[in-house]
Amino acid sequence: MLTIGYIGNGKSTNRYHLPFARKVEGIRIKSIYHRSQPKWQTFEDIHYTTDLDEILQDPEIDLIVITTYSDSHYHFAKLVLEAGKHALVEKPFTHTANEARELFQLAEAKGLMLQAFQNRRFDSDYLTTLKVIESGKLGDILELEMHFDYFRPEIPENVHEFKVEQSYLYGHACHTLDQLIAYFGKADHIHFDVRQLLGSNRMNDYFDIDLYYGKTKVSVKSSYFRIKTRPSFVVYGTKGMFIKEKKDRQEEHLKHFYMPDNPDFGLDAPEDYGTLTYIDSKGNYHEEKVVSEVGDYSRFYQNLYDTIVNGAPKTVSDDETLYQLEILEAGIESMIQ
Helix, strand or coil: CEEEEEECCCHHHHHHHHHHHCCCCCEEEEEEECCCCCCCCCCCCCEEECCHHHHHCCCCCCEEEECCCHHHHHHHHHHHHHCCCEEEECCCCCCCHHHHHHHHHHHHHHCCCEEECCHHHHCHHHHHHHHHHHHCCCCCEEEEEEECCCECCHHHHCCCCCCHHHCHHHHHHHHHHHHHHHHHCCCCEEEEEEECCCCCCCCCCEEEEEEEECCEEEEEEEECECCCCCCCEEEEECCEEEEECCCCCHHHHHHCCCCCCCCCCCCCCHHHCEEEEEECCCCCEEEEEECCCCCCCHHHHHHHHHHHHHCCCCCCCHHHHHHHHHHHHHHHHHHHC
16 A cells, blocks of 8 residues: 655645546555645545644655645655655656755655656657657658647736746646657757747746757747647658647546546547558558547556555656756746846
Protein backbone atom coordinates (compact mmCIF):
# COMPACT_ATOMS: atom_id res chain seq x y z
CA MET A 1 0.00 0.00 0.00
CA LEU A 2 1.19 3.50 -0.90
CA THR A 3 -0.35 6.07 1.43
CA ILE A 4 -0.59 9.63 0.14
CA GLY A 5 -1.23 13.06 1.62
CA TYR A 6 -1.82 16.29 -0.30
CA ILE A 7 -0.74 19.85 0.41
CA GLY A 8 -3.34 21.95 -1.38
CA ASN A 9 -7.02 21.37 -1.97
CA GLY A 10 -7.86 23.41 -5.05
CA LYS A 11 -8.53 22.69 -8.70
CA SER A 12 -5.30 20.79 -9.26
CA THR A 13 -5.87 18.31 -6.44
CA ASN A 14 -9.53 17.76 -7.15
CA ARG A 15 -9.49 17.80 -10.95
CA TYR A 16 -6.14 16.35 -12.00
CA HIS A 17 -5.03 14.20 -9.09
CA LEU A 18 -7.74 12.64 -6.92
CA PRO A 19 -9.90 11.20 -9.75
CA PHE A 20 -6.87 9.34 -11.12
CA ALA A 21 -5.01 8.40 -7.95
CA ARG A 22 -8.20 6.83 -6.61
CA LYS A 23 -8.31 4.51 -9.65
CA VAL A 24 -5.01 2.82 -8.84
CA GLU A 25 -5.11 -0.36 -6.77
CA GLY A 26 -2.64 -0.14 -3.91
CA ILE A 27 -2.93 3.62 -3.43
CA ARG A 28 -4.61 5.03 -0.34
CA ILE A 29 -5.28 8.74 0.01
CA LYS A 30 -5.31 9.49 3.72
CA SER A 31 -5.18 13.26 4.26
CA ILE A 32 -5.42 16.63 2.54
CA TYR A 33 -4.09 19.86 4.00
CA HIS A 34 -5.98 23.05 3.19
CA ARG A 35 -5.77 26.58 4.59
CA SER A 36 -9.52 27.23 4.55
CA GLN A 37 -12.76 25.32 4.32
CA PRO A 38 -12.92 22.97 1.31
CA LYS A 39 -14.82 24.37 -1.68
CA TRP A 40 -14.76 21.11 -3.58
CA GLN A 41 -16.49 17.80 -2.96
CA THR A 42 -15.13 16.07 0.12
CA PHE A 43 -14.69 12.31 0.53
CA GLU A 44 -15.66 10.45 3.68
CA ASP A 45 -12.55 8.27 3.50
CA ILE A 46 -10.15 11.26 3.36
CA HIS A 47 -9.12 13.30 6.41
CA TYR A 48 -9.11 17.07 5.81
CA THR A 49 -6.93 19.24 8.04
CA THR A 50 -5.73 22.83 8.42
CA ASP A 51 -2.71 21.64 10.44
CA LEU A 52 0.22 21.05 8.11
CA ASP A 53 2.11 19.05 10.74
CA GLU A 54 -0.66 16.44 10.69
CA ILE A 55 0.46 15.61 7.16
CA LEU A 56 4.21 16.05 7.61
CA GLN A 57 4.47 14.06 10.84
CA ASP A 58 2.02 11.25 10.04
CA PRO A 59 4.07 8.00 10.09
CA GLU A 60 1.53 6.28 7.83
CA ILE A 61 1.97 8.74 4.94
CA ASP A 62 4.67 7.70 2.45
CA LEU A 63 4.23 10.35 -0.22
CA ILE A 64 3.07 13.98 -0.13
CA VAL A 65 1.79 15.64 -3.29
CA ILE A 66 2.21 19.43 -3.58
CA THR A 67 -0.48 21.16 -5.61
CA THR A 68 -0.21 24.73 -4.31
CA TYR A 69 0.68 27.83 -6.35
CA SER A 70 4.04 27.50 -8.05
CA ASP A 71 5.71 30.21 -5.95
CA SER A 72 5.40 27.91 -2.92
CA HIS A 73 6.55 24.65 -4.56
CA TYR A 74 10.18 24.97 -3.47
CA HIS A 75 9.21 25.81 0.14
CA PHE A 76 6.78 22.93 0.57
CA ALA A 77 8.93 20.37 -1.26
CA LYS A 78 11.81 21.13 1.07
CA LEU A 79 9.56 20.76 4.13
CA VAL A 80 8.28 17.41 2.83
CA LEU A 81 11.73 16.02 2.13
CA GLU A 82 13.08 17.21 5.49
CA ALA A 83 10.14 15.39 7.10
CA GLY A 84 11.34 12.17 5.45
CA LYS A 85 8.51 11.82 2.89
CA HIS A 86 8.63 11.18 -0.84
CA ALA A 87 7.38 14.19 -2.82
CA LEU A 88 5.47 14.75 -6.04
CA VAL A 89 5.35 18.39 -7.17
CA GLU A 90 2.92 19.98 -9.62
CA LYS A 91 4.24 21.85 -12.63
CA PRO A 92 5.96 24.22 -13.04
CA PHE A 93 8.20 22.33 -10.61
CA THR A 94 10.07 25.39 -9.25
CA HIS A 95 10.98 28.83 -10.58
CA THR A 96 14.63 28.08 -11.20
CA ALA A 97 16.78 25.12 -12.13
CA ASN A 98 19.01 25.89 -9.13
CA GLU A 99 16.07 25.48 -6.74
CA ALA A 100 15.18 22.17 -8.38
CA ARG A 101 18.79 21.01 -8.30
CA GLU A 102 18.98 21.70 -4.57
CA LEU A 103 15.78 19.72 -3.94
CA PHE A 104 16.95 16.74 -6.00
CA GLN A 105 20.24 16.69 -4.08
CA LEU A 106 18.33 16.74 -0.77
CA ALA A 107 16.06 13.89 -1.94
CA GLU A 108 19.06 11.82 -3.00
CA ALA A 109 20.83 12.42 0.32
CA LYS A 110 17.75 11.22 2.21
CA GLY A 111 17.00 8.29 -0.09
CA LEU A 112 13.65 9.75 -1.12
CA MET A 113 11.80 10.01 -4.42
CA LEU A 114 11.15 13.50 -5.75
CA GLN A 115 9.44 13.99 -9.10
CA ALA A 116 7.56 16.52 -11.20
CA PHE A 117 3.93 15.73 -12.02
CA GLN A 118 3.91 15.63 -15.82
CA ASN A 119 0.58 13.94 -16.42
CA ARG A 120 0.33 15.21 -20.01
CA ARG A 121 2.75 12.53 -21.11
CA PHE A 122 -0.47 10.52 -21.07
CA ASP A 123 -2.51 12.85 -23.30
CA SER A 124 -4.33 11.13 -26.14
CA ASP A 125 -3.26 13.58 -28.87
CA TYR A 126 0.40 13.33 -27.83
CA LEU A 127 0.36 9.52 -27.67
CA THR A 128 -1.41 9.31 -31.03
CA THR A 129 1.14 11.61 -32.66
CA LEU A 130 4.00 9.49 -31.32
CA LYS A 131 2.30 6.36 -32.68
CA VAL A 132 2.16 7.91 -36.15
CA ILE A 133 5.81 9.01 -36.00
CA GLU A 134 6.90 5.56 -34.85
CA SER A 135 4.95 3.90 -37.69
CA GLY A 136 7.51 5.27 -40.16
CA LYS A 137 4.81 6.26 -42.66
CA LEU A 138 5.90 9.91 -42.56
CA GLY A 139 9.49 9.05 -43.41
CA ASP A 140 12.12 11.25 -41.78
CA ILE A 141 10.53 13.85 -39.52
CA LEU A 142 11.30 17.37 -40.70
CA GLU A 143 8.99 19.54 -38.62
CA LEU A 144 6.57 19.18 -35.71
CA GLU A 145 4.33 21.97 -34.42
CA MET A 146 2.62 21.81 -31.02
CA HIS A 147 -0.05 24.39 -30.17
CA PHE A 148 -1.72 25.14 -26.84
CA ASP A 149 -4.03 28.07 -27.56
CA TYR A 150 -6.78 29.95 -25.74
CA PHE A 151 -8.94 32.97 -26.33
CA ARG A 152 -8.91 34.48 -22.86
CA PRO A 153 -7.88 38.11 -23.38
CA GLU A 154 -9.35 39.09 -20.02
CA ILE A 155 -6.52 37.26 -18.23
CA PRO A 156 -3.57 39.30 -19.57
CA GLU A 157 -5.71 42.44 -19.73
CA ASN A 158 -6.24 42.23 -15.96
CA VAL A 159 -2.53 41.80 -15.15
CA HIS A 160 -0.60 45.07 -14.99
CA GLU A 161 2.85 43.97 -13.88
CA PHE A 162 5.09 41.11 -14.91
CA LYS A 163 5.64 38.20 -12.53
CA VAL A 164 7.36 34.96 -13.49
CA GLU A 165 4.75 32.88 -11.66
CA GLN A 166 1.97 34.48 -13.74
CA SER A 167 3.74 34.11 -17.06
CA TYR A 168 2.10 32.10 -19.81
CA LEU A 169 5.46 30.49 -20.54
CA TYR A 170 5.78 28.98 -17.07
CA GLY A 171 2.09 28.15 -16.76
CA HIS A 172 1.64 26.42 -20.13
CA ALA A 173 4.95 25.63 -21.78
CA CYS A 174 5.58 23.36 -18.79
CA HIS A 175 3.08 20.99 -20.47
CA THR A 176 4.23 21.01 -24.07
CA LEU A 177 7.96 21.33 -23.43
CA ASP A 178 7.89 18.24 -21.25
CA GLN A 179 6.18 16.25 -23.98
CA LEU A 180 8.87 17.04 -26.55
CA ILE A 181 11.72 16.61 -24.03
CA ALA A 182 10.34 13.16 -23.14
CA TYR A 183 10.50 12.08 -26.79
CA PHE A 184 13.27 14.10 -28.44
CA GLY A 185 15.58 14.81 -25.49
CA LYS A 186 17.93 17.83 -25.45
CA ALA A 187 17.95 20.10 -28.47
CA ASP A 188 21.03 21.08 -30.46
CA HIS A 189 19.96 24.71 -30.15
CA ILE A 190 16.84 26.77 -29.32
CA HIS A 191 15.29 29.98 -30.67
CA PHE A 192 12.93 31.97 -28.43
CA ASP A 193 10.13 34.37 -29.35
CA VAL A 194 8.54 35.16 -25.96
CA ARG A 195 6.36 38.28 -25.84
CA GLN A 196 4.24 40.63 -23.78
CA LEU A 197 1.63 41.48 -26.41
CA LEU A 198 0.04 44.23 -24.31
CA GLY A 199 3.29 46.05 -23.65
CA SER A 200 6.43 45.96 -21.54
CA ASN A 201 6.12 44.99 -17.88
CA ARG A 202 2.75 43.37 -18.63
CA MET A 203 1.96 39.68 -18.48
CA ASN A 204 3.83 37.29 -20.76
CA ASP A 205 0.91 36.11 -22.91
CA TYR A 206 2.59 34.58 -25.98
CA PHE A 207 5.45 32.26 -26.80
CA ASP A 208 6.88 30.56 -29.87
CA ILE A 209 9.88 28.34 -29.16
CA ASP A 210 11.77 26.47 -31.86
CA LEU A 211 13.97 23.54 -30.82
CA TYR A 212 16.30 21.98 -33.38
CA TYR A 213 17.31 18.30 -33.42
CA GLY A 214 19.54 17.79 -36.42
CA LYS A 215 17.30 18.37 -39.44
CA THR A 216 14.14 18.21 -37.30
CA LYS A 217 12.54 21.42 -36.05
CA VAL A 218 10.05 21.20 -33.18
CA SER A 219 7.96 24.31 -32.46
CA VAL A 220 6.00 24.95 -29.27
CA LYS A 221 3.50 27.77 -29.77
CA SER A 222 0.86 29.32 -27.56
CA SER A 223 -1.19 32.49 -27.13
CA TYR A 224 -4.07 33.88 -25.07
CA PHE A 225 -5.39 35.71 -28.15
CA ARG A 226 -6.36 32.89 -30.53
CA ILE A 227 -10.11 33.13 -31.09
CA LYS A 228 -9.78 29.99 -33.24
CA THR A 229 -7.22 27.54 -31.94
CA ARG A 230 -4.56 26.05 -34.16
CA PRO A 231 -4.25 22.24 -34.45
CA SER A 232 -2.90 20.51 -31.38
CA PHE A 233 -0.21 18.70 -33.41
CA VAL A 234 1.01 18.97 -36.98
CA VAL A 235 3.88 16.75 -38.19
CA TYR A 236 5.63 16.98 -41.57
CA GLY A 237 7.92 14.27 -42.88
CA THR A 238 9.67 13.40 -46.11
CA LYS A 239 6.74 11.15 -47.11
CA GLY A 240 3.69 12.91 -45.72
CA MET A 241 2.03 14.71 -42.83
CA PHE A 242 -0.20 14.11 -39.82
CA ILE A 243 -2.59 16.61 -38.28
CA LYS A 244 -4.43 16.22 -34.97
CA GLU A 245 -6.85 19.11 -34.62
CA LYS A 246 -8.27 18.55 -31.16
CA LYS A 247 -6.51 18.12 -27.86
CA ASP A 248 -6.91 15.30 -25.38
CA ARG A 249 -10.46 15.30 -23.98
CA GLN A 250 -9.71 14.37 -20.37
CA GLU A 251 -9.53 18.01 -19.28
CA GLU A 252 -12.72 18.87 -21.17
CA HIS A 253 -14.59 16.06 -19.41
CA LEU A 254 -13.16 16.96 -15.99
CA LYS A 255 -14.30 20.58 -16.39
CA HIS A 256 -17.84 19.25 -16.76
CA PHE A 257 -17.38 16.91 -13.77
CA TYR A 258 -17.59 13.90 -16.05
CA MET A 259 -15.28 11.60 -14.13
CA PRO A 260 -12.86 8.79 -15.09
CA ASP A 261 -15.21 6.10 -13.74
CA ASN A 262 -17.30 6.59 -16.90
CA PRO A 263 -16.33 4.04 -19.58
CA ASP A 264 -16.07 6.68 -22.34
CA PHE A 265 -14.18 9.20 -20.24
CA GLY A 266 -11.62 11.13 -22.29
CA LEU A 267 -12.24 9.11 -25.46
CA ASP A 268 -12.20 10.77 -28.87
CA ALA A 269 -15.18 10.37 -31.15
CA PRO A 270 -14.41 9.40 -34.78
CA GLU A 271 -14.76 13.03 -35.86
CA ASP A 272 -11.93 13.89 -33.44
CA TYR A 273 -9.44 11.47 -34.99
CA GLY A 274 -6.33 12.85 -36.66
CA THR A 275 -5.65 12.64 -40.40
CA LEU A 276 -2.58 10.92 -41.83
CA THR A 277 -1.63 11.74 -45.43
CA TYR A 278 1.36 10.03 -47.05
CA ILE A 279 2.90 8.39 -50.10
CA ASP A 280 3.81 4.72 -49.60
CA SER A 281 6.87 2.86 -50.90
CA LYS A 282 5.06 2.09 -54.18
CA GLY A 283 4.17 5.71 -54.82
CA ASN A 284 0.52 5.31 -53.83
CA TYR A 285 -1.29 8.22 -52.14
CA HIS A 286 -3.09 7.59 -48.83
CA GLU A 287 -5.31 9.77 -46.67
CA GLU A 288 -6.73 8.06 -43.61
CA LYS A 289 -8.07 8.67 -40.15
CA VAL A 290 -5.96 7.46 -37.24
CA VAL A 291 -7.89 6.06 -34.28
CA SER A 292 -6.76 7.99 -31.21
CA GLU A 293 -4.76 6.35 -28.47
CA VAL A 294 -6.43 6.31 -25.07
CA GLY A 295 -5.18 9.02 -22.76
CA ASP A 296 -5.24 8.21 -19.05
CA TYR A 297 -3.64 10.31 -16.31
CA SER A 298 -4.01 7.45 -13.85
CA ARG A 299 -1.04 5.87 -15.65
CA PHE A 300 1.16 8.48 -14.02
CA TYR A 301 -0.05 7.38 -10.59
CA GLN A 302 0.37 3.71 -11.51
CA ASN A 303 3.96 4.45 -12.51
CA LEU A 304 4.42 6.43 -9.30
CA TYR A 305 3.26 3.42 -7.29
CA ASP A 306 5.65 1.17 -9.21
CA THR A 307 8.54 3.57 -8.60
CA ILE A 308 8.08 3.87 -4.84
CA VAL A 309 6.84 0.37 -4.05
CA ASN A 310 8.63 -1.73 -6.69
CA GLY A 311 11.71 0.34 -7.49
CA ALA A 312 10.81 1.08 -11.13
CA PRO A 313 12.42 4.12 -12.85
CA LYS A 314 10.67 7.45 -12.43
CA THR A 315 8.42 8.60 -15.28
CA VAL A 316 10.13 12.01 -15.31
CA SER A 317 13.87 12.04 -14.72
CA ASP A 318 15.66 14.74 -12.72
CA ASP A 319 17.60 15.77 -15.83
CA GLU A 320 14.38 16.23 -17.82
CA THR A 321 12.92 18.48 -15.12
CA LEU A 322 16.12 20.52 -14.84
CA TYR A 323 16.38 20.90 -18.63
CA GLN A 324 12.81 22.16 -18.88
CA LEU A 325 13.42 24.76 -16.17
CA GLU A 326 16.58 25.91 -17.91
CA ILE A 327 14.53 26.46 -21.09
CA LEU A 328 11.82 28.36 -19.18
CA GLU A 329 14.39 30.59 -17.49
CA ALA A 330 16.14 31.29 -20.79
CA GLY A 331 12.80 32.10 -22.44
CA ILE A 332 11.93 34.72 -19.83
CA GLU A 333 15.46 36.14 -20.02
CA SER A 334 15.10 36.50 -23.80
CA MET A 335 11.91 38.53 -23.29
CA ILE A 336 13.14 40.99 -20.66
CA GLN A 337 16.54 41.76 -22.17
